[in-house]
Amino acid sequence: MIDTPTPDESPVPPPVSERDRRFMALAQAAAEEARAAGEVPVGAVLVRGDEVIAKGFNHPIGAHDPSAHAEMIALRAAAQAVENYRLPGCELYVTLEPCLMCAGAIMHARVARVVFGARDPKTGACGSVVDAFANPQLNHHTTVTGGVLETECGDALKSFFAERRRASREARAAARSEAHVVASSEAHPEVHVEVRGEARAGDADAHSEPGSVEPL
Numbered sequence: 001m002i003d004t005p006t007p008d009e010s011p012v013p014p015p016v017s018e019r020d021r022r023f024m025a026l027a028q029a030a031a032e033e034a035r036a037a038g039e040v041p042v043g044a045v046l047v048r049g050d051e052v053i054a055k056g057f058n059h060p061i062g063a064h065d066p067s068a069h070a071e072m073i074a075l076r077a078a079a080q081a082v083e084n085y086r087l088p089g090c091e092l093y094v095t096l097e098p099c100l101m102c103a104g105a106i107m108h109a110r111v112a113r114v115v116f117g118a119r120d121p122k123t124g125a126c127g128s129v130v131d132a133f134a135n136p137q138l139n140h141h142t143t144v145t146g147g148v149l150e151t152e153c154g155d156a157l158k159s160f161f162a163e164r165r166r167a168s169r170e171a172r173a174a175a176r177s178e179a180h181v182v183a184s185s186e187a188h189p190e191v192h193v194e195v196r197g198e199a200r201a202g203d204a205d206a207h208s209e210p211g212s213v214e215p216l
Helices: 018-036 070-082 100-108 150-187 189-207
Strands: 043-048 051-057 090-096 113-118 143-145
Touching (some): 018 051, 070 090, 090 150
Antiparallel strands (some): 043 051, 043 090
16 A cells, blocks of 8 residues: 655655755855855855856945845856856856846846755745746746755854844943943042042052162
8 A cells, every 4th residue: 555645744855966065065165255254144156067157155235236146246257257148058056045136137147057055935036935937928947946955054044143143132232331331420420530530549659669660
């Protein structure tokens, strides 16, 4: 007797090839460049055959450019490298599911295949929010493979935002502490004057001890 899966069972994802793992690892390395620059760590590489012809990492803040996503940077660099705005037969590996903007550029470039790591439940255009590549009316159809090194790519993003939240909490705590000191100083100025005066007097005594002043 053959067991029939129940409707609520999730389908088993296909095995990830070593080739996809290798190129996604390169995209992860590009993502670390974004992290080092203080940007959300997303990286991409564009591959033709077995050759990486371009890479990119997310840096819209540093570039003052809302379009400076990892995919866009990789597409621009690849087009310059091959001197063609079309990239047929190429594959784009990116650590985070592309957004609508990047999906549109990928289709315009005629990229053959997109491979992404972590899914983006807020802006993902490969099925998480919308599926831009599934529209049959489009004149170009890009193959999409998702979830390659998904855990690793997702963990990199989670750690980045956790660190940013921690730094934000520490900054707020430091600001509150400083505000408390200022408020206390304004409320009791004479206390702080005396303390500072004592500190200065003590410093003077220390510097006037025998042997503390070098001979002229």
